Amino acid sequence: MSLKAATSFSLLNTRGGSLDHQFSSASSLSSNNLAVSIPRSKTGFGFLVCASKGADSKSLTGVVFKPFEEVKKELDLVPTLPHVSLARQKFTDECEAAINQQINVEYNVSYVYHAMFAYFDRDNVALKGIASFFKESSMEERGHAEKLMEYQNKRGGKVKLHSILMPLSEFDHTEKGDALYAMELALSMEKLTNEKLLNLHSVADRNNDVQLTDFVETEFLTEQVESIKKISEYVAQLRRVGKGHGKELSLEQSSSFAECGTSTRCSSMEKQQLHNNEAILLDVLFIRAFHAVFGFLALAFV
Secondary structure (H helix, E strand, O other): OOEOOOOOOOOEOOOOOEOHHHOEEEEOOOOOEEEEEEOOOOOOOOEEEEEEOOOOOOOEOOOOOOHHHHOHHHHHHOOOOOOOOOOOOOOOHHHHHHHHHHHHHHHHHHHHHHHHHHHHOOOOOOOHHHHHHHHHHHHHHHHHHHHHHHHHHHOOOOOOOOOOOOOOOOOOOOOOOHHHHHHHHHHHHHHHHHHHHHHHHHHHHHOOOHHHHHHHHHHHHHHHHHHHHHHHHHHHHHHHHHHOOHHHHHHHHHHHHHHHHOOOOOOHHHHHHHHHHHHHHHHHHHHHHHHHHHHHHHHHOO
């Protein structure tokens, strides 16, 4: 049943009598609006009734969503050309370009970490723990690039790979040493990557792309902060090697790894991470021992 606005009406009092003679009405000639008021009674109460008669009065059916009518405008937007994406919706060119730039950032960082892995894996450097860490970091950054590429395709964008610069191949530093210098460089790279991700988030927010902002927040930003914290700890540990604390740090990390290895709550990923941490700190201990032996030999030949 549908209800339509009536062109005329009347009200009855509680005794069944009509109240029409009590009405005072006013209407506009330019519109079909009617305002009817009932004067105050002895009790001090009164009310006003307003009615509007329009040419486009609609039936009150209770339906708030008409999918087949509302989808007509979407059907007109479906592309028919074969080279145009069918999945693209509210995805601006600026967001598409920003994602391609971030893909290039991730690949460049991965390339740098891979060069560090190759350096520390040399037979005359032989810091296996640090080499393993940078190899894993390189694979992680490449995974980030591939994740961005998959998202680009999901939103209907086109992946455009830019050129990658050739990284350094030597990381030895006269004052800091190769391990500390490489870790400080890695820390700077992670902070730079975080700035680029924040810029991507700003582009998405400026274009009101809620889906892209959520993707960057959930998949990248939290993990990036954790990576910065982890590498910061490695830099601090390597700086303390010269003060003779490398052994204590290595023993502390080794005990934590052993405890995790006997716990059923630790996942394989956590064990692998602790294993890499232990290997890095063993390298720290090795560097400390090398400095001590070198210093002893230098004093012996003075």
